[in-house]
Amino acid sequence: MYFCTYNYKEVEEVGILDDSKTRVISLNEILINLNYEKVSSMNDFIDKYDENTIIQLKRNLKENKFTYLSLDDIKLCAPIPYPKRNIICLGKNYIDHANEIAGLPGADNEIPRFPIYFSKLAFPAIGQNDIILNHKIITDKIDYEVELAIIIGKDGINIKKENVEEYIFGYTIINDISARNLQRKHSQWFRGKSLETFCPMGPYIVCKSQIPFPVELDIKCSINGELRQNSNTRNLIFDISYIISDLSKGMKLKKGDIIITGTPAGVGLGFKPYKMLHSGDVIESYIEKIGTLINYIE
Incomplete structure (x- = not known):
């Protein structure tokens, strides 16, 4: 199933896409039909319900008629506009990216x-077709990094590698926008990656049942139609099982936590001369089986 957060007539809702991915139905409409409690957000849904609920949702969708909205009539938001905790990131997790920034x-x-x-x-995180602010007072070196994001669906600590998949809710795309001059200035990465609008997310969360494990998906990023990044998540240095098991050693992962798994080669910083983002640029972040996240630079 493909889950989204959307705005329709000034009301924010959690929705499920139909098979064609051209229409959406309010998740609460299905939950009410199942006599389940309504949810206020994606985080609320992940908190309250489990894999059995998703099975019931699928069955109910096939057996009943609901009210669908065209994607043309709604505004897609980030699937989780307000993450409950900071997003956990990995640096240099593709060999080709580690090599391109060496030196x-x-x-x-x-x-x-x-x-x-x-x-x-x-x-908040921003969503489909949203604008990334240029923050030109403090930076002229804004860069892009397409990344596969994991959404945790079950609290866990000291998770064994072989059990990792049961702790995953689903996957989405995050573009880890970065102000490279601030990264260098502060000798660490938090400041340069945490400016307002620097976390485009979406367009959907894909339920883990849609993607075979281990996850091997094509991952790409284009700027103004020019393909810059092109790899596959099988090329991760530390794969998803390793990451989640390792992070959970002595540290509890919680429902709704978001982990982004690193970016492949082709970032602006990796070119000579650099290919940083500029006003008006169109960024297309694509991951197989998830979709394409489109954003624009102010």
């Missing part, structure tokens, strides 16, 4: 032997 000021030349974790503030 740059502030970067080392080593392939990571252990995951490089940091966090990103997104409050």
Whole structure:
């Protein structure tokens, strides 16, 4: 199933897409038909319900008629506009990306032997067709990083690798927008990645049942139609099982947590000369089986 958060007539709702991915139905309409409690947000849905609920939703959709809205008549928001905690990020998790930034000021030349974790503030995240602010007073070096995002669906600590999939709710796309000059200036990554609008997310969350595990998906990013990033998540240095198991050692992962898994080669910083983003640029972030997230630079 494909879940989304959308705005219709000034009301924000959680929805489910139909098979054609051209229409959406209010999740609450289906929940009411099942005599379940309504939800106020995607986080609320992930908190309250489990995999059995999703099975019931699928069955009910096939057996009953509901009111559908065309995607043309709604505004898609970030699937989780207000993450409950900071987004957990991985740095240098594709070998080709680690190699392309080797030797740059502030970067080392080593392939990571252990995951490089940091966090990103997104409050709110932005959604499909939203504008990324240029923050030109403090930066002229805005960069893009398409990444596969994992949404945690079950609290867990000390999770075994072989059990990781049961703790996943689904997957979405995040573009880890970065102000490279701030990263270098502050000698760490939080500040340069946490400016307002620097977390485009979406367009949907795809339920884990739609994507075979281990996850091997094509991942791409184009700027103004020029393909810059082109890889597959099978090329992760630390795969999803490793990441979730490792993070959960001594640290509880909670429902609704978002983990982004790193970006492949082709970021603006990796070109000579750099190919940073400029006003009016169109960014298309694509991941197989999830969709294309489109955003614009102010």
